[in-house]
Amino acid sequence: MSVVDTMPKQIPMNFIPHHCVLTADSTTTKLRVVFDGSAPTSNGLSLNSILMKGPTIQPPLFDILLRFRTFKIVLTADICKMYRCVRMFDPDNFLQCIIWRDKPNEDFSIFKLDTVTYGTKPASFLAIRSIQQLGRAEAHVYPVVAETIHHGFYVDDMITGAGSLGEARVILNETKKCLSLGNFHLRKWCSNDDRVFFDIEDNDKQDFLTFDDGTSITKTLGLVWDPKLDVFIFSFSPFGTPAKVTKRTILSAIARLYDPLGLIGPVVAKAKIFLQHLWKEKLHWDESPPQAIQTEWLEICNQYKLITRFSFDRYLLMPEAEIQ
Known part of the structure; x- marks a missing residue:
């Protein structure tokens, strides 16, 4: 500048x-x-509101x-x-x-x-x-x-x-x-x-970052990758039980299930179906859901503790394979 x-x-x-x-x-x-290019100015417009994205x-x-x-x-x-x-x-x-x-x-x-x-x-x-x-x-x-x-x-x-x-x-x-x-x-x-x-x-x-078990890892477009073993790693450690269960804490936990390739689709799907049920309750962000939904959420958290880690091979192809 x-x-x-x-x-x-x-x-x-x-x-x-x-x-x-x-x-x-x-x-x-x-x-x-x-820098906040969306902050409104004195005429009510922001810089971003009059710029094209491309x-x-x-x-x-x-x-x-x-x-x-x-x-x-x-x-x-x-x-x-x-x-x-x-x-x-x-x-x-x-x-x-x-x-x-x-x-x-x-x-x-x-x-x-x-x-x-x-x-x-x-x-x-x-x-x-x-x-x-x-x-x-x-x-x-x-x-x-x-x-x-x-x-x-x-x-x-x-x-x-x-x-x-x-x-x-x-x-x-x-x-x-x-x-x-x-x-x-x-x-x-x-x-x-x-x-x-x-x-x-x-x-x-x-x-390198250090994983829970001491493995040296890095992040590739948000995915945890172990270059030495050449595998993608998924961990469910963020699913801790908060002191108070609210719509905000539930969404925060589910949002951490980052899976752009769909490798853990069944696991993510269950969490997203639960989130749909939660949305129908029309709760405020810091409002606690009904007891039945809280119980269901705590059960999901307990189940994820049983599958704390998945790994998938990064390299997919077989030698001499014909790719279509």
Whole structure:
């Protein structure tokens, strides 16, 4: 961002409120600043209400995860502060002004955010479109990269792979070199085969989280993945019994059953059917449901304690198989 010394004339200005979000289990950015582009201004409109979102130009999450299960050698990484790598055109950056001071006894200063800002409606489209354009522009030099960018990225997360170690190394090196031309830095590299990373610095490799049983894991688009065993892991530990059962605590527990591939469909279905019954009661968020529903919910929680962990092989294909 840059300081606004003098208020511009005949150029629209907008001020965006912002706050911090703490994510304790993040391996990189534990404190993230979020800008509220939907905050209404003095005329009742917000910045987001007059901006276009832009079309969806990347594959659906399901498609990317499905392809991820077809590669023998897989590669994951993410772009460091992706939105901050894309510069806003002047004077559009005056629509992204904030006020800031370093200390409570100082006067406020006005700054304008000079890059794409998380919290504005078109941010995702603008950033994705920028890296796709980079891939197209450099396709004559890095032919593998255009394919990887178009089919192996979900916003800033790269999830791709190859059938052999040599192909995986080519993808890694070409993607890294091509994106660096636009100052997009790939980090948090992870693979089911460490031989891919012979020239990657340790500080650019993924820091693993520790699972309940001590297993080293990482998260791939929200799915818990153990790269060494090459399996997806589902755990039901969040189903603790709260002191008071309310519509809010029940929904919070069920929302943690994240299963974009439908691998634990029968388990999720039972919870969602229960949620439908709860919705029919038309309760307030912090209101306790009738005793019969509370009893049913506690029984579901007890049943989930019996199936605390599932694991599924990430790689699906058989050798010499014909894929249809």
